[in-house]
Amino acid sequence: MTAPIVSVKxxxxxxGSFMALDDVSLDVMPGEVVAIIGASGSGKSTLLRTINxxxxxxxxxxxxxxxxxxxxxxARGPRRxxxxxxxxxxxxxxxxxxxxxxxxxxxVLQNLIEAPMAxxxxxxxxxxxxAEGLLAEVGLEGRGGAFPAELSGGQQQRVAIAxxxxxxPKVMLFDExxxxxxxxxxxxxxxxxxxxxxxGMTMLVVTxxxxxxxxxxxxxxxxxxxxxxxxxxxxxxxxSPSEPRTQAFLQRLLRKDR
Amino acid sequence: MPAWSVIAPYWPNLLSGFWITVQLSFWTLLLATPIALAxxxxxxxxxxxxxxxxxxLVNAVRLLPALIVLYFVFYGxxxxxxxxxxxxxxxxxxxxxxxxxxxxxxRGAIAAVPKxxxxxxxxxxxxxTHAIRRILxxxxxxxxxxxxxxxxxxxxxxxxxxxxxxxxxxxxxxxRASSITYxxxxxxxxAGGFYLALNGILALIQALAERHLRxxxxxxxx
Numbered sequence: 001m002t003a004p005i006v007s008v009k010x011x012x013x014x015x016g017s018f019m020a021l022d023d024v025s026l027d028v029m030p031g032e033v034v035a036i037i038g039a040s041g042s043g044k045s046t047l048l049r050t051i052n053x054x055x056x057x058x059x060x061x062x063x064x065x066x067x068x069x070x071x072x073x074x075a076r077g078p079r080r081x082x083x084x085x086x087x088x089x090x091x092x093x094x095x096x097x098x099x100x101x102x103x104x105x106x107x108v109l110q111n112l113i114e115a116p117m118a119x120x121x122x123x124x125x126x127x128x129x130x131a132e133g134l135l136a137e138v139g140l141e142g143r144g145g146a147f148p149a150e151l152s153g154g155q156q157q158r159v160a161i162a163x164x165x166x167x168x169p170k171v172m173l174f175d176e177x178x179x180x181x182x183x184x185x186x187x188x189x190x191x192x193x194x195x196x197x198x199x200g201m202t203m204l205v206v207t208x209x210x211x212x213x214x215x216x217x218x219x220x221x222x223x224x225x226x227x228x229x230x231x232x233x234x235x236x237x238x239x240s241p242s243e244p245r246t247q248a249f250l251q252r253l254l255r256k257d258r
Numbered sequence: 259m260p261a262w263s264v265i266a267p268y269w270p271n272l273l274s275g276f277w278i279t280v281q282l283s284f285w286t287l288l289l290a291t292p293i294a295l296a297x298x299x300x301x302x303x304x305x306x307x308x309x310x311x312x313x314x315l316v317n318a319v320r321l322l323p324a325l326i327v328l329y330f331v332f333y334g335x336x337x338x339x340x341x342x343x344x345x346x347x348x349x350x351x352x353x354x355x356x357x358x359x360x361x362x363x364x365r366g367a368i369a370a371v372p373k374x375x376x377x378x379x380x381x382x383x384x385x386x387t388h389a390i391r392r393i394l395x396x397x398x399x400x401x402x403x404x405x406x407x408x409x410x411x412x413x414x415x416x417x418x419x420x421x422x423x424x425x426x427x428x429x430x431x432x433x434r435a436s437s438i439t440y441x442x443x444x445x446x447x448x449a450g451g452f453y454l455a456l457n458g459i460l461a462l463i464q465a466l467a468e469r470h471l472r473x474x475x476x477x478x479x480x
Contacts, residue, residue: 054380084385091383101378105396114392115382167382 003066005030005202006051006171011060013043013050020046021057022226028171028204033197035213035234036206038223039249044206047223048173051204052093053086064093065170091119094164098176100156102148108135108159109144112166120167127166134162138192154185158192165196172196174205178212190216210253214238222246265444268435272445275431276452282345282417282427283456286352287410293353294360301361302368303376303390319358324419327351332423348420356413363409367401368394400471407464411457418453428452 004027013021020043028034036044049055051062053069062069069089072081081089103111112131116122122130128144135141138158148156157177164172174193178186190209194216197203207213213220213234220237222230222245230243241247297316300308319327328351332344342350371394379389421430432449436442 052381054377087380087383087385089383090381093381095378095381097374097378097381099372099374101372101374103375103378103393115379115384118385118388118392119383163382 002030004028004063005065006204007061007063008047008051009061009063011047011050011057011062013046013055013057019226021050023060024226024228025060026221026228026231028202030202031200032219033201033203033205033217035217035220036204036223037208037210037213037220037249038229042223043226044223045175046226048095048175048204048206051171051173052090052095054090054095064089088119091115091167092170094167094169094172096157096160096164096172096174096177098179100148100153100160100180102156102160102163104148106147107144108140108146108148108151111148111159111163112144115163116166131162131166134165135159137165137195138162139188152185153181154188157181157189161189161192161196171202171204174203174207176206176208178207178209208253210238210250222249224249264439264441265448268431268439268445271426271431271435272428272448272452275426275428275449278345278426279414279417279428279452280456282349282352282420282425283414285349286356286413286417289349289353290356290360290413291406293357294364297357297361298364298368299390302365303386303394316358316361319354320362324351324355324416325422327355328419328423344420344424348417348423348425351423352413352416352420355416356409359412360406360409363405364398364402366405367398370401371397403467403471404464407460407467411460411464414457414460415453 006026006028008024008026011021011024012019022043024043024047026034026047036047038044046055050057051064051069053062056070061071067089068078070081070086071078072085102108103114106114109128109131112134113122113124113127116127116130117124132141132144135144138161140155140158140162143151143155143159148159151159161172161177177193178189181189186209190212193203193205193212197216205212205217215234217234219231220234221228222237222241222243224245230237230241230246232241237246238250241250297312301312301316328348331342331351331354332347335342335347375393375397376389379393380386384393417427418429420427421433424430428449432445435445439445
């Protein structure tokens with residue numbers, strides 16, 4: 001049996017007295033697509049930020065591809081990783097944000113080549129070539145010269161996906177990637193994500209798009225109050241959830257859709 | 259208007275006073291700007307242990323009257339064995355005041371850059387200094403320029419306080435000439451004209467800088 005590429009072990013994260021994550025454990029296999037659903041404030045986004053240590057956990061561990069996040073194996077046992085090494089480690093995990101967070105003063109191309117050049121030491125031509133390939137993949141061929149403000153929300157989010165992919169991450173984290181988009185722009189972003197999933201990328205997707213969860217995810221995780229309540233294949237979890245809290249959440253969603 | 263004969267004896271002193279004011283302004287701005295930027299960056303992006311002492315320091319200086327700070331440097335410090343020439347004492351006091359205010363202006367501009375920008379840079383693995391230099395500051399600088407230039411003008415005007423700690427600046431020379439000749443309005447008018455000219459240049463730079471920013475932002479967002 002292969003080892004999980006992401007392994008979250010008993011992670012706890014507090015903000016003051018608020019328990020954002022309460023003893024959460026989750027294993028994700030290489031190539032697996034996991035959709036994380038739940039009400040806002042349930043800890044889904046915090047889980048993503050904990051995985052790449054933008055918010056390091058208070059307790060517990062995160063393993064990415066067999067390496068413990070934030071910890072260096074020294075000759076005299078484990079020690080805390082320096083900020084610099086942590087950033088390097090983090091660059092193996094791609095992240096896409098709800099509000100894109102593209103760098104507005106850079107062109108699309110510069111957004112895509114900045115980190116590969118600065119972090120991976122790629123030459124400008126090499127980084128540019130990779131960036132142009134990725135832009136084509138997300139359906140934005142030839143838009144490298146545009147500034148983010150010249151693009152629609154859906155285009156900006158596709159650039160953000162390409163920017164994360166430019167670091168050739170082992171895992172991609174998506175934090176509500178379509179929640180800030182006009183409804184008619186959601187589809188183009190989900191299509192890119194589905195194609196990425198089909199290409200074998202390991203993905204953790206916090207989402208309210210149940211259709212995406214149903215069609216693209218291998219597994220759905222339902223979150224409530226900082227804990228994983230239920231997890232299972234989409235058909236089972238979304239159609240016949242066993243936990244009352246999951247049922248209540250899905251019913252609320254259905255009612256909103258109508 | 260009194261005859262030139264009234265002004266003439268004091269004209270060289272007024273000119274040298276003006277030159278001192280220019281020098282005082284130049285050094286104050288030159289030193290206060292990087293200090294203010296460093297304080298603002300440290301408070302907004304630095305480690306948590308640095309934020310509180312800097313906040314206390316900035317507010318202590320910011321909430322005191324400038325004249326008290328100048329008196330403290332010039333009259334107070336010799337008690338601790340630190341004796342400074344008037345120009346140096348005035349410069350230190352004005353830099354401290356100016357940097358405290360200026361750091362608040364800059365902090366506002368830095369805080370106005372969405373937090374997600376640094377999150378995105380961190381998620382990409384960019385080193386913190388790289389993120390500050392390439393992502394944060396280029397977005398904060400355009401927001402900084404209008405309050406910075408306004409602050410610079412206030413600081414140039416503030417140099418007139420140096421006259422209270424025996425610096426022979428423009429204000430000092432003008433008041434001296436007035437009190438000798440009993441012709442205050444002519445000398446204060448001349449001093450005012452010099453200050454207007456000096457600050458006029460800064461105001462002009464501000465207008466040009468803002469126009470340049472508006473234009474470059476338009477091309478970026480077009």
